[in-house]
Amino acid sequence: MGDSTQWEYKWYRDEQELPADESDSSRADRNIYRIHFVGPSHSGKYQCSGRPTRGTVNSPISDPITLTMNWEIPKPELSLDFSHGETYTGERISLSCRVRGASSGWKYLWYKDRQGTELSNPDNSRTDGSSYTIISAALSHSGQYWCRAQRGSFYSQYSDPLQVDIHDLPQALLTLQSGWTDLFPTERVTLRCELQGDSTQWEYKWYRDGQELPADESDSSRADRNNYRIHSAGPSHPGKYQCSGRPTRGTVNSPISNPITLTVNREIPKPELSLDSSHGETYTGERISLSCRVRGASSGWKYLWYKDRQGTELSNPDNSSTDGSSYTIISAALSHSGQYWCRAQRGSFYSQYSDPLQLDILGKLVREKKKLFTDAVMISD
Structure with missing residues (x-):
């Protein structure tokens, strides 16, 4: 519209002309309408028009601008x-x-x-x-x-x-959840990474010998994603395992956990089977114990016993008992004669069968005849 000093201005609120004393009448910026302290009366639709200085007609009224006044000071x-x-x-x-x-x-x-x-x-x-x-x-x-x-x-x-x-980020704790640190081929083991609070609040990283393991090697199911499972131990699995945690959608990892070292033996073990007897021959009525042992291996074994054929585990008759690595015949009978085997079990893992052990039970008549023959020899001497 040119130089603002060539114009005089009128102001309107809701189409009603405002008194001149409500507008800023200074010549320098008389085209400005200022509200110095907003109050309830200032809400409305504002417009303006201009008239040339010493002119007689007003310009068309401007587009409106609507001001709304909130009744309270806002609280963010x-x-x-x-x-x-x-x-x-x-x-x-x-x-x-x-x-x-x-x-x-x-x-x-x-x-x-x-x-x-x-x-x-x-x-x-x-x-x-x-x-x-x-x-x-x-x-x-x-x-x-x-x-x-x-x-x-x-x-x-x-x-x-x-x-x-x-x-502070909690320290991760690595525990052996199932299995043993001294493993054999195909054996299973589960490691668990534990941090303070609900395990679903954390994402987990796993390390072997200081190198991060790929995510597809860990169990990523939501229910137990803080577990690391080895389903079938092999040559690639020995090493020092550690873990760390990171809050879900977080950006920083916890300190790395304590280590757990796993070793994997080269061969599936073959237990040793022996007869605990102080004399060479075994007779009916005697107490007999067989022992089964996995040499040099760690604990956790359950021992299974077989007679005359492999595959069918021995039941526990009244006059026999199995106790850990021993199989005891409380009162031997002729029917106890035969071949015996044992093998060891740890979780779902089985050892080889032992070599067979032949057990021959002799009757009382044989023992009495031998005693008579021994006594006769002593008399003749």
Whole structure:
């Protein structure tokens, strides 16, 4: 419209002309209408028109601008943008401040532990509009936070306080869940990585001899994803195992756990079977014990016993008992004669069968005849 000094201006609210004393009448910026202190009476549809200085006709009325006046000073909402419950050192944390339903133009101010003193911008933090970001959380970042919004010379209320608690990442604990550290080919073992809290809040990493294992080697089912299973031990499995955890959707890992070292023997073991007897021959009525042993292997074995054929495990008749690595015949009978085997079981793993042991039970008549013959020899001597 040219130089504003060539025009005089009229102002309207809801199509009613406003008194001249409500407008800014200074010559320098008389085309500006200022509301110095907003109140309920200022809501409405504002328009203006102009007339040339010393002219007699007004310009067409302008397009309207509608101002709405809220009845209360706004109180912003403060929230923590984080996907899991606990917040740990080293993680990136963002706080968000928002004036709900209000128009743009806000600047946000941030406070910690007390209102009134605005947060500075330390090296590991930054303020960006409505967000306050801690790039690498430390224990010292724990505390109460507030925000408020500013627009021009106007300030919102303070938000409600938000308590932020930063925790040290817990130490991962690696345990042997099932199986043994001294393994044989095809044997199974399960390792468990344990961290404080619900295991579903964590993602897990596994290491062997300091090298991270591929994810497809671990059990990734949600129910027990903190387990690492070896389903069939082989030459690639010996080594020192460790684990670490990371909060779900987090960015930092816990300290690496204690190690557990697994060894894998080259061959499936073959137990040794022996007869615990102080004399060469065995007679009816005597107590007999057979012993089975996996030489040099760790504990955890259950022993199985067989007679006359492999594959069909011995039952436990009234006059016999199995006790760990021993099979005891309490009172030998002629029917106990035959070939015996044993083998060892640990979980779902089985050893080889032992070599067979032939057991011959002699009757009382044989023993009496031998005794008479021995006595006769002694008399003749």
